[in-house]
Amino acid sequence: MHNFTRIIDNGKPRVVIIGGGFGGIELVKSLKKADLQVVLIDKHNHHTFQPLLYQVATAGLEADSIIHPFRKCFEDQPNFYFRLAEVTSINTEKKTVETTIGHLRYDYLVLATGATTNYYGNEQIKKHAIPIKSIDDAIALRNHILSNFEQALLTEDEEELNSLMDYVIVGGGPTGVEVAGALAELKKHVFPKDYKELDFIKMDIHLIQGAPRLLSGMSDEAGDKALAYLEEFGVDVWLDRFVKSYDGYTVELDNGQKFITKSLIWAAGVVGSPIDGIRKESIVRGGRVQVDEYNRVTGYEDIFALGDIAAMITAQTPQGHPMMAPPAMQQGKLLGKNLQQLISGKPLTPFVYKDQGCMATIGRNRAVVDLKVLKTQGFFAWLIWMFVHLISIVGYRNRLLVLINWMWSYFSYDKGMRLIVGHKKDPNAPIHKQAPTTTQTTFS
Amino acid sequence: MHNFTRIIDNGKPRVVIIGGGFGGIELVKSLKKADLQVVLIDKHNHHTFQPLLYQVATAGLEADSIIHPFRKCFEDQPNFYFRLAEVTSINTEKKTVETTIGHLRYDYLVLATGATTNYYGNEQIKKHAIPIKSIDDAIALRNHILSNFEQALLTEDEEELNSLMDYVIVGGGPTGVEVAGALAELKKHVFPKDYKELDFIKMDIHLIQGAPRLLSGMSDEAGDKALAYLEEFGVDVWLDRFVKSYDGYTVELDNGQKFITKSLIWAAGVVGSPIDGIRKESIVRGGRVQVDEYNRVTGYEDIFALGDIAAMITAQTPQGHPMMAPPAMQQGKLLGKNLQQLISGKPLTPFVYKDQGCMATIGRNRAVVDLKVLKTQGFFAWLIWMFVHLISIVGYRNRLLVLINWMWSYFSYDKGMRLIVGHKKDPNAPIHKQAPTTTQTTFS
Numbered sequence: 016m017h018n019f020t021r022i023i024d025n026g027k028p029r030v031v032i033i034g035g036g037f038g039g040i041e042l043v044k045s046l047k048k049a050d051l052q053v054v055l056i057d058k059h060n061h062h063t064f065q066p067l068l069y070q071v072a073t074a075g076l077e078a079d080s081i082i083h084p085f086r087k088c089f090e091d092q093p094n095f096y097f098r099l100a101e102v103t104s105i106n107t108e109k110k111t112v113e114t115t116i117g118h119l120r121y122d123y124l125v126l127a128t129g130a131t132t133n134y135y136g137n138e139q140i141k142k143h144a145i146p147i148k149s150i151d152d153a154i155a156l157r158n159h160i161l162s163n164f165e166q167a168l169l170t171e172d173e174e175e176l177n178s179l180m181d182y183v184i185v186g187g188g189p190t191g192v193e194v195a196g197a198l199a200e201l202k203k204h205v206f207p208k209d210y211k212e213l214d215f216i217k218m219d220i221h222l223i224q225g226a227p228r229l230l231s232g233m234s235d236e237a238g239d240k241a242l243a244y245l246e247e248f249g250v251d252v253w254l255d256r257f258v259k260s261y262d263g264y265t266v267e268l269d270n271g272q273k274f275i276t277k278s279l280i281w282a283a284g285v286v287g288s289p290i291d292g293i294r295k296e297s298i299v300r301g302g303r304v305q306v307d308e309y310n311r312v313t314g315y316e317d318i319f320a321l322g323d324i325a326a327m328i329t330a331q332t333p334q335g336h337p338m339m340a341p342p343a344m345q346q347g348k349l350l351g352k353n354l355q356q357l358i359s360g361k362p363l364t365p366f367v368y369k370d371q372g373c374m375a376t377i378g379r380n381r382a383v384v385d386l387k388v389l390k391t392q393g394f395f396a397w398l399i400w401m402f403v404h405l406i407s408i409v410g411y412r413n414r415l416l417v418l419i420n421w422m423w424s425y426f427s428y429d430k431g432m433r434l435i436v437g438h439k440k441d442p443n444a445p446i447h448k449q450a451p452t453t454t455q456t457t458f459s
Numbered sequence: 460m461h462n463f464t465r466i467i468d469n470g471k472p473r474v475v476i477i478g479g480g481f482g483g484i485e486l487v488k489s490l491k492k493a494d495l496q497v498v499l500i501d502k503h504n505h506h507t508f509q510p511l512l513y514q515v516a517t518a519g520l521e522a523d524s525i526i527h528p529f530r531k532c533f534e535d536q537p538n539f540y541f542r543l544a545e546v547t548s549i550n551t552e553k554k555t556v557e558t559t560i561g562h563l564r565y566d567y568l569v570l571a572t573g574a575t576t577n578y579y580g581n582e583q584i585k586k587h588a589i590p591i592k593s594i595d596d597a598i599a600l601r602n603h604i605l606s607n608f609e610q611a612l613l614t615e616d617e618e619e620l621n622s623l624m625d626y627v628i629v630g631g632g633p634t635g636v637e638v639a640g641a642l643a644e645l646k647k648h649v650f651p652k653d654y655k656e657l658d659f660i661k662m663d664i665h666l667i668q669g670a671p672r673l674l675s676g677m678s679d680e681a682g683d684k685a686l687a688y689l690e691e692f693g694v695d696v697w698l699d700r701f702v703k704s705y706d707g708y709t710v711e712l713d714n715g716q717k718f719i720t721k722s723l724i725w726a727a728g729v730v731g732s733p734i735d736g737i738r739k740e741s742i743v744r745g746g747r748v749q750v751d752e753y754n755r756v757t758g759y760e761d762i763f764a765l766g767d768i769a770a771m772i773t774a775q776t777p778q779g780h781p782m783m784a785p786p787a788m789q790q791g792k793l794l795g796k797n798l799q800q801l802i803s804g805k806p807l808t809p810f811v812y813k814d815q816g817c818m819a820t821i822g823r824n825r826a827v828v829d830l831k832v833l834k835t836q837g838f839f840a841w842l843i844w845m846f847v848h849l850i851s852i853v854g855y856r857n858r859l860l861v862l863i864n865w866m867w868s869y870f871s872y873d874k875g876m877r878l879i880v881g882h883k884k885d886p887n888a889p890i891h892k893q894a895p896t897t898t899q900t901t902f903s
Contacts, residue, residue: 061879082878099606168465169465169561171464410875412864412871419863429531431854433530434505434523435505436595
């Protein structure tokens, strides 16, 4: 019978953290010396460095170099326990979390479940669009892109050819801009060498943005430069446009404009995914959980939330903080300190977000960076972007591998990971309560 | 409709090669300057460096660093065409190959389909045992091993615990020996740090070998040293034993001895997989296709076979050549020359195998090497093993990544890739004639 049997009450207060994203692992880290039992529950056994998922999806990096096993991250932290499970609900009366492997009592609970892709309630789009939110998403997209070109070789029907060669990316935020730029680079430097029998003039890359400018979260200079770079790379950018429908073949925009594609990449926003059991009074728009300045969920003494899932609504931040890594990491760090303060009955420190700015890369030598100290675009911005991402990647080995891959791609104009890797059944896979089964069609 | 429409008759003889293993890619390479149309058909879009699959399975290397896209391998070879497909049969009358994407006419056909895992006709074992023959096998095994320990944390039942922590490896050839050694290293250096709540004294690793000695293909010194090294690493080696049955839980040997395990790793041998349409008179034991000294399939003028699938039965090689990379590569290289000779009506050169010896690594600083010039075991042998494998890996980038991973693991006593990577459906996956669908249960 599955349970948490090996996590024994040792008299110390138990902090249960749901989710090992940027906020969750910062919190675990900052509890390293705490006299607590720290239990991290995640549905993956690894942290994912989400900002570089798009490079896995576009054959620039191998998946393993941007994910890092939790047990490895914290192997030197004696108070750390990890369990691979999905939390299904929480019981705030009994103070337990219900999971796919049984239930666990908590003294303090931290929701760090992050956000999921937002399809704005459109089930048809949800069914057919391709998200890039998890490592599995990224690998599936890579397989999809490469399979499309293998398929394109097999048809002479012009419309089918376009449906396989053309890409529509929805969302003009950093992810959408970065995916569009990376596809444009593949179109220019890589695919023509791989698929000599195809004419890549025919490969159209469309980027659909709902706002009048790209990178709405950033400065006008950044947004305008990003647009200029993408157009220079041959990407068709459509501003002030929304996708009305997509059936897996035809995309229709709000103005009736249509595109034919088997690849609608959805980067149009995220929404929080609160867990059953949280009082609905605490759930605000965007599916986020309202927290006070100490990241405590409103209406609870012992439940906290941080990162994308947490909406810290104040006079300065009426919308809460941006759903990005930096606020999550800063909140995780502070909450670690505050939990220890709380337990020893000392006063807590309110959270103040230190905005370090925002950046996006469009491709080779092209990035846009808004920092407190400077706004810059182009080659220097691109160097800053690479530096900041490199030092942020979890795990020294991963950092080294990413650096080498980037240098290799830069000098060779190549993307090495053009691999369609199929999937295989584990004959004796331990059958797991409520474990979903996914299927994948491969060529092999 | 799927077909080979973009491979146009250009008046040049068309060589169709089925399979891009060691033999197949050597053949393509040696046809680089040939005035031919060279078509490679494979069910993967990448070459797999099989000798290191076991390191992917045991978290030592990322999958992407030992596989290399065919289109990348031959991007500078104008006469090269690749198609991602599975060959279902051959029509030697019409001179066509029937595939999952349609049929293609050939002037010369080369079978380089390699070998598959040999279960010696035991369907029950085939159903439950875990093979290591493809990159998907290796990733599935890695997921399986890590999932087992996550599961082990959830039980207090001693028998279930053993079934999850114990491993039985069948086959005392290089692969079996290397897997056993790698698991022993994980047990010693890695898993105890990852799973502090488990007692790794309980992790048993059994290696079952049918012959009276390990590494039957190699010298007595090599076999005896391998045994000594494995026992030093705490592996239980059972010589002169066969597996009678395995139901996914209980392994029974020919002497009635039983082991409880959810992980029976099958490395007990391979068997050729000939394609429908080859006259059965040409198919010899082990499912191999009989060829003459020019790798021409007996009874045909225009069909050739090389590597594992080819049995070149001569007075010196009554069993054909060993089913390993070196004979395949040497045959591929020579066949490339001979095909050009044949077309220009010149005499062919008979194949003579240059045996470069054989080697296996047991783990850190421990390998056994039999070369023509010397037989050695231990640290020096281990260096030779690494050097030979490094220079053999296809792709400079892959070589560099493998080298870095090896150095990293060596100095850190760590294996970085302890990642359970789930699988995801491609919503708009181009549906492919006869494409098999595999399913995978994940925790996430």
